[in-house]
Every structure is written in structure tokens, then in C-alpha cells.
Amino acid sequence: MNRTLYTLLFHLGLPILAIRLWLRARKAPAYARRIRERFGFGLPPMQQGGIWVHAVSVGESIAAAPMIRELLKRYPQQAITVTCMTPTGSERILALFAHEPRIQHCYLPYDLPWASARFLDHLQPRLAVIMETELWPNHIHQCARRGIPVALANGRLSQRSARGYARFAGLTRPMLAELSLLAIQTEAEAERFRQLGARPECVQVTGSIKFDLTIDPALVARAGALRSQWQAGSRPIWIAASTHEGEDEVILNAHRQLLATHSDALLILVPRHPERFNSVFSLCAQQGFATARRSLEQPVDAQVSVLLGDTMGELLFLYALADITFVGGSLVANGGHNLLEPAALAKPVLSGPHLFNFLEIAAMLRSAGALQEVDDADGLATAVQRLIELPRDAAKMGTAGVAVMKANQGALERLLAGLARLV
Incomplete structure (x- = not known):
């Protein structure tokens, strides 16, 4: 498949x-709003000539926030436009930068040439x-045509995803060759990008900026105050x-087992997607x-x-x-989610076995003794009980x-240095 055929199929798929x-x-009414933005119409007034950052949804928006804040400091005359594809991502961006007048926001239009x-x-x-x-x-x-x-940033590519891209080499290879910088998390992933067509001189291993997460002491104090309350x-x-x-069924089963030995245990259950909250x-x-x-x-009382x-x-x-923390998306074949947030808070981390989106990070944590993987409700209940009792x-x-x-920090500075060469 080449880009012409891809574009034709995209148009045919619009219905x-x-x-x-x-x-x-129907589940999340916000998807029915701002539809014109998704086709490049009705965009809000924007200052031109700044830096555009695309973070598809909530997780990427949170990961991008430290980079965006540094860009605001280093380029005080530039507006930063942050785009996403989901209503939840939009809400997070607006909340993260509510008091920053140089942040502009809209949905990124669909990948159609005219949009x-x-x-x-x-x-x-x-x-x-x-x-x-x-x-x-x-x-x-379209960026390449305009010299943009x-x-x-913070690129990652699992073996599974690389195989998928390789099946469409006629589309993937020219696209990757048009990138000016690929700041990749690990050498293994960098090599996958090179094999798929990225120019070697544009590929740089910077590490994951998620390691550069800093915890506000006020957040920890606020959590302690709520527990006291x-x-x-x-x-x-x-x-x-x-x-x-x-x-969720597996986790509730584990919690029921845990209550048999620790009747006062409290589970905080956090679904990934807001449309599932009610269910x-x-x-x-x-x-x-x-x-x-x-x-x-x-x-939240004793009952x-x-x-x-x-x-x-x-x-x-x-x-x-x-x-004690368990990070989901890992008991099902979803590939897991960010293991570093609980690790940064000095919490023991548990997960399921499906961590193909975070293989290197999981390996580091596992090797250091910071991560334990479980397969089912019995294993999860046993692991949580052990950590309570020990x-x-x-x-x-x-x-x-x-x-x-701490051992892996510095990726953000390396990424910003790479971006500085392009601005």
C-alpha cells in the first residue's frame, strides 16, 4: 500500500x-461535539508560527506535560499548540494548562490531505x-511539503507493532524517511525504526521521558490528609x-479473597476509560x-x-x-500502562503478564525487584496479601x-536538545 491508496481507502471509510x-x-456524549474540527473546519483563532505538539489522548498528554512546560520556558515568544483525538485528552490538556495563555488547543483533523x-x-x-x-x-x-x-518524541515501537508497519512498507518507509528527528526510548526500538525506513542520522536514543516524572510533595501530603480524614x-x-x-471481575474476585483475611481492606478501582465508570x-x-x-x-468509612x-x-x-498498586491493561492482551507513576511514589508495583508496550521498562523494574507479575485473581490476592503482611x-x-x-532520568533534557536543533 502507498499513500495514494491509503488516502483513497480513508475516504471510502468515512461512513x-x-x-x-x-x-x-452514545456512551460519551462529548464525541458528538466539535466534529468540524476533525475535518479542519471551525478551528479556533490561533497565533501562527509556534510549536505544535500532538498527544493522542490522556496518557500521552500527561507524558507530554513536562516537555511542554520546558518548551514554554525556553521559547517565551512562541505559542504552543497541543492537539489530541479524544474528548478525555482534550479535557486533560485544558486542565493541565488552564492558566497558560500561550497554550492553544484543538482536535487534530483526520489524516486526510485536504483536512x-x-x-x-x-x-x-x-x-x-x-x-x-x-x-x-x-x-x-503535508508538513514535509511546507518545510516543517x-x-x-518519546518514541516506542514494540515488535508486534513493527511487524504491522512492515506489512505496509510502501506507506511506512516514505513516511518515516520524512521525519527530522526520532527520539526513541530504547536501542532495540530505535533499530526497529531504522529497519522500517527511518534515516539513521535522524534516530537518537534518548530514553523515556516518563522517568523524569517528579512528585510534588504537596500531593503526597494531600493524600495523607485524606487518609486521616x-x-x-x-x-x-x-x-x-x-x-x-x-x-474488573478478576480484580473484584481478588479483593473478595483478600477480605477473607483482611476484612478492612479498601480497593480503589480506576477504570481506564470514563465511558466505563457507570458500568x-x-x-x-x-x-x-x-x-x-x-x-x-x-x-469512605469503614463500611x-x-x-x-x-x-x-x-x-x-x-x-x-x-x-500497594496494580497497573491494569495487563491481565488482558492490551499491553499494559505506565508502571513508572506508582514506582515514582515508592509504591510496590503489581501487574498482569501482558506488558508488550512496556517490555524494557518492565524488565528494569522486575530486575530491580520493584515489579511482580501475576496471572489471575488468586495470584493477585496472594501478592496483595503478602505485601500487606510483610x-x-x-x-x-x-x-x-x-x-x-533516578538511574534512568535525563531523557527530557536529551529530547529538548534534539528539538532545539530543529526550531
Whole structure:
């Protein structure tokens, strides 16, 4: 497949795209809003000539935030435009930069040549920065036609994804060759990009900027104050975060087993996607768990056994509330989520076996003794119980995680140095 055929198929698929938007809007009404932006129409007024950063959704927006803040400091005359593809990503961007007048925001239009051209002509950026692996052939080509350098920041590419890209070499190879900088997390991933067609002189191993996460002491203090308010200073609290469909039942099963030996244990359950908040709450109720909703600020007393984390932008704070953490998207074949956030808080980290999106990071944490993988509800319950009953082991895992974080910091500075050469 080449870009011409890809573009033709994209146009033919627009009715399917419309149906998909409609179906998503039934669960999350925000998908029905700002649809014109997705085609490059109705874009808000914007200062031209700045830096454009694309972060597809919530996770990438949070990962990009330290980089964006540094760009604001280093280029005080430049506006920074941050785009995404999802309503939750949009909400997070607006919340993260609510008090920064130089941040501009809209949805990134679909990867159609005319929509991309309309967007770029409206914005006229000096530099485009794409977070992780959100690669769109027409957007990248339209930038190349206008002489706009494109950088891939914090790039990652699993073997599975590389095989998928390789099947469409006629599309992938020219696209990667048009990138001016590929700042990649590991050497193994960098080599995959080179094999797929990236120019070797443009590929740089910078590490993961997620290691450069810094924890605000005020956040930890606020979490401690809330635990005191709950009168839960010594109550065992564990969190299952970023869960996907098919995982919640397993986690609730594990929690039920845990309650047999630690009847006062509290589970903080945080679904990955907000459209699942209500269904997961119903699941908790159906299974007989006394459940409070974080969004309603309901009291968490001794009778509550599950707190549903149904808010956006609070995950780090919810991790800080817990003694033991489980990172979801890993009991099902989703590839896992960011293991470094709980590690940065010195929490012991548990996950399922499906971590193909974070193989190198998982290997580092596992090797250091900061990560334990489990396969099912029995294994999860056993692991959580052990860490409750052996707090020294839990503390040792937490300390090991912080050590891994500190040993791998510096990626953000290396990335910013690479971007400085392109601005």
C-alpha cells in the first residue's frame, strides 16, 4: 500500500468513521461535539508560527506535560499548540494548562490531505512534535511539503507493532524517511525504526521521558490528609488502576479473597476509560461490594470496601493514597500502562503478564525487584496479601522502584536538545 491508496481507502471509510463516532457518542456524549474540527473546519483563532505538539489522548498528554512546560520556558515568544483525538485528552490538556495563555488547543483533523492542509495553513507551525507512535502519513507529508520539521518524541515501537508497519512498507518507509528527528526510548526500538525506513542520522536514543516524572510533595501530603480524614491511617489500601473490560471481575474476585483475611481492606478501582465508570460501578454493586464514588466525594468509612476512581486527572493522587498498586491493561492482551507513576511514589508495583508496550521498562523494574507479575485473581490476592503482611518487603519494592527512576532520568533534557536543533 502507498499513500495514494491509503488516502483513497480513508475516504471510502468515512461512513464507517461517522458510525464509530455516533456509537462512541452514545456512551460519551462529548464525541458528538466539535466534529468540524476533525475535518479542519471551525478551528479556533490561533497565533501562527509556534510549536505544535500532538498527544493522542490522556496518557500521552500527561507524558507530554513536562516537555511542554520546558518548551514554554525556553521559547517565551512562541505559542504552543497541543492537539489530541479524544474528548478525555482534550479535557486533560485544558486542565493541565488552564492558566497558560500561550497554550492553544484543538482536535487534530483526520489524516486526510485536504483536512491536514487546512489545519497546517491555519496554524503554520515552525516545528511539529508527535508523542510516542501516533504516526499519520498525510499529516507528516503535508508538513514535509511546507518545510516543517517533524519530531517523534518519546518514541516506542514494540515488535508486534513493527511487524504491522512492515506489512505496509510502501506507506511506512516514505513516511518515516520524512521525519527530522526520532527520539526513541530504547536501542532495540530505535533499530526497529531504522529497519522500517527511518534515516539513521535522524534516530537518537534518548530514553523515556516518563522517568523524569517528579512528585510534588504537596500531593503526597494531600493524600495523607485524606487518609486521616477517612480514619484510614493503618487501613490496608490497594489500587487497581487503568483497568480494561475483562479485568474488573478478576480484580473484584481478588479483593473478595483478600477480605477473607483482611476484612478492612479498601480497593480503589480506576477504570481506564470514563465511558466505563457507570458500568463498573454497577458491577461492584451487583457483586455486593459497598462502593463509594470519588466523583461524588462520598464518605469512605469503614463500611466502604471499594472506592471507584471515576474522575479524570487524579490518577497520581489516587496512587499516592494506596499502599500497594496494580497497573491494569495487563491481565488482558492490551499491553499494559505506565508502571513508572506508582514506582515514582515508592509504591510496590503489581501487574498482569501482558506488558508488550512496556517490555524494557518492565524488565528494569522486575530486575530491580520493584515489579511482580501475576496471572489471575488468586495470584493477585496472594501478592496483595503478602505485601500487606510483610510491609518491609513492600517498602523494599518501593525503594527499588525509585532507584530505577533516578538511574534512568535525563531523557527530557536529551529530547529538548534534539528539538532545539530543529526550531
